[in-house]
Amino acid sequence: MRGRTFLARCWEERTPGYANLLLFPLSFLYEMAVRIRNYLYDRGHLPTYRLPCPVISIGNLTVGGTGKTPLTVMVARIVKEAGYLPAIISRGYKGKGEKGVNIVAAEEEILLPPSVAGDEPALMASKLRGIPVLTGHDRVKVGEIAVKTFSPDCLICDDTFQHRRLHRDLDILLIRAKHPFGNGRLLPAGPLREPKEAMNRANVIIFTLKGEEPFPTFTDLPTPNFIARLEAKDLFIxxxxxxxxxxxxxxxxxxxFAGIAEPASFARTLREQGAEPVSFLPFPDHYPYTTKDMKKIEAIAEEARADIICTTEKDAVRISDFPHFVLRTEMKIRKGKDRFTELILSTIRTWKRYH
Structure with missing residues (x-):
C-alpha cells in the first residue's frame, strides 16, 4: 500500500519536490503519445472495427475506482429486463487468461475462477446469472466471439473508453464527482489516462458518488449527464x-478488510450504516488472499473483540467459501433514471432498425 499512498499524495499535489522532477517528464512523454494516438484515430488514420451488434462502452478518464463495474451490472440489468440479451466483455485485468479469449459465464453457469477471469468479470458473472461474460485483451476479437457464440442483442463493454479500436454506438463516461481529475495531470504525475478534453467523445457522462457524499452541481455540459451513487444494499454470507x-x-x-482501489471508502460506508470498525485492514488492489491471510484476519478480529468480520464483494470473489459477511452494493441513478434507461434501450432499437 505504500506505493499507492505515495502516488495518491502525488496526484493530490501533496508531493515532495523530487517527485515532481521525476514524474513530470514521464507524464509529458505519456501525454504526447496519447495525443498522437487520439489524433490518428480522430483523423481516421487508425482503423476502428464495427461488430454486427450494438456496442455500449463504459469507461473513465482516471485510474482507480469510479464505479465502472457496478454501472456495467446496472446497464446489463436494464437491457435484460427490457427483454433483450446482453453480453458483457471485459479485459479481465490481473486474470491469468487476460491474453486469450475466455468465456467466464454462459447461461446460468460460471465457467472460470477469479484467478483466470479477473476479479471484476468474476463478480459480474456472480451477480448476472444468465448473461454471458467474456474476457480478453483484444476487445474486438472478444466481441466477435461473443456475437458468434451467443447472438446477443447488444454488447456491454467494461472499461473501454480508451479502447478506440472498437467502434461503439453509445459511449458512457464515468467521472468521480469528488476530485474528478485529481491534480489534472496525466500518468504517472497524475491520475488521468487521457487529457480532459477526451470527455468530448462521450455520448453520456455520469458523475459518481459514494455513500453520503453530497450531490454536486455541474453546468455548461453539452453531453447528457447524470448523477449516480454507489449505495450499500445488504449483507450476505x-x-x-x-x-x-x-x-x-x-x-x-x-x-x-478490503483490497480495492480506495479501501478507506469501505470503512466509511460501514460507519454510515452505524457500524463501528474496531479494526480495518487495507490490502493492495486485486490482492490474492491465502488461508494464512484469513487466519490472521480472524485472529485480529478475535483480539479486537469484533462481533463480525466484513469485506467487499470484489474481495469475497477471491476467497473460496467465505464464511463471513460481505457488504453488497448497487449503483443507482439519482435524477433521470427513466431518461438514462431510454438512452440505453434506444441505442439497441435504433441499431436494429437500420441493420
Whole structure:
C-alpha cells in the first residue's frame, strides 16, 4: 500500500519536490503519445472495427475506482429486463487468461475462477446469472466471439473508453464527482489516462458518488449527464447464502478488510450504516488472499473483540467459501433514471432498425 499512498499524495499535489522532477517528464512523454494516438484515430488514420451488434462502452478518464463495474451490472440489468440479451466483455485485468479469449459465464453457469477471469468479470458473472461474460485483451476479437457464440442483442463493454479500436454506438463516461481529475495531470504525475478534453467523445457522462457524499452541481455540459451513487444494499454470507438487512450493522463492532482501489471508502460506508470498525485492514488492489491471510484476519478480529468480520464483494470473489459477511452494493441513478434507461434501450432499437 505504500506505493499507492505515495502516488495518491502525488496526484493530490501533496508531493515532495523530487517527485515532481521525476514524474513530470514521464507524464509529458505519456501525454504526447496519447495525443498522437487520439489524433490518428480522430483523423481516421487508425482503423476502428464495427461488430454486427450494438456496442455500449463504459469507461473513465482516471485510474482507480469510479464505479465502472457496478454501472456495467446496472446497464446489463436494464437491457435484460427490457427483454433483450446482453453480453458483457471485459479485459479481465490481473486474470491469468487476460491474453486469450475466455468465456467466464454462459447461461446460468460460471465457467472460470477469479484467478483466470479477473476479479471484476468474476463478480459480474456472480451477480448476472444468465448473461454471458467474456474476457480478453483484444476487445474486438472478444466481441466477435461473443456475437458468434451467443447472438446477443447488444454488447456491454467494461472499461473501454480508451479502447478506440472498437467502434461503439453509445459511449458512457464515468467521472468521480469528488476530485474528478485529481491534480489534472496525466500518468504517472497524475491520475488521468487521457487529457480532459477526451470527455468530448462521450455520448453520456455520469458523475459518481459514494455513500453520503453530497450531490454536486455541474453546468455548461453539452453531453447528457447524470448523477449516480454507489449505495450499500445488504449483507450476505457466501458460504451459507444467508443475507441480512443493513440495519443488522447498527452498533456492531466490525473487523473489516478490503483490497480495492480506495479501501478507506469501505470503512466509511460501514460507519454510515452505524457500524463501528474496531479494526480495518487495507490490502493492495486485486490482492490474492491465502488461508494464512484469513487466519490472521480472524485472529485480529478475535483480539479486537469484533462481533463480525466484513469485506467487499470484489474481495469475497477471491476467497473460496467465505464464511463471513460481505457488504453488497448497487449503483443507482439519482435524477433521470427513466431518461438514462431510454438512452440505453434506444441505442439497441435504433441499431436494429437500420441493420
Amino acid at each position: 457466501p458460504s451459507t447464502g444467508e443475507s441480512r438487512p443493513l440495519s443488522f450493522l447498527a452498533g456492531k463492532r466490525v473487523c473489516a
